[in-house]
Amino acid sequence: MPQPTPGRDxxxxxxxxxxxxxxxxxxxxxVLWFASGGHFNGNDGCNTLGGTWVANGERIELKxxxxxxxxxxxxxxxxxxxxxxxxxxxxxxxxxxxxxEIGTLGRLNVAY
Numbered sequence: 001m002p003q004p005t006p007g008r009d010x011x012x013x014x015x016x017x018x019x020x021x022x023x024x025x026x027x028x029x030x031v032l033w034f035a036s037g038g039h040f041n042g043n044d045g046c047n048t049l050g051g052t053w054v055a056n057g058e059r060i061e062l063k064x065x066x067x068x069x070x071x072x073x074x075x076x077x078x079x080x081x082x083x084x085x086x087x088x089x090x091x092x093x094x095x096x097x098x099x100x101e102i103g104t105l106g107r108l109n110v111a112y
Contacts, residue, residue: 018053018060018085022092023105030079032092032105044079046072053085060085078102 024031024043032042034053040062041050051065061084083097090107 018055018087018092021108023108025106025108030103030105031108032079032085042079044075044077046070046075047077047080049079058086060087 018032018034018040019036020034022032022034023029028045030042030044032040034040038052038054039050040053041048043049047068047070049065049067052063054061054063062082065082067080079094081096081102082094084095084099086093086095092105092107093101094103094105096102
């Protein structure tokens with residue numbers, strides 16, 4: 001069985017395609033950007049984050065995540081607990097290390 005590879009779906013099922021922008025429809029709202037080379041970055045409305053991603057079937061694992069730690073009053077920083085995501089249609093389902101869904105982000109079609 002092939003090992004998961006950054007930035008691609010090793011099963012060839014085409015199910016894990018996070019490339020593009022998720023969220024960020026309004027200023028200050030959470031956003032994640034996934035690049036085809038296996039890197040991602042984002043912002044929770046206050047702090048920036050980034051790392052690498054590996055597709056493993058439908059599950060996309062977020063690896064080596066770093067994040068700034070600016071204190072922002074009144075901000076919901078749920079994105080800082082992200083460990084994996086799943087793409088279901090035009091919605092990115094974000095889960096924590098325990099596999100519990102902690103939030104969703106809609107696909108935003110923007111030119112790159």
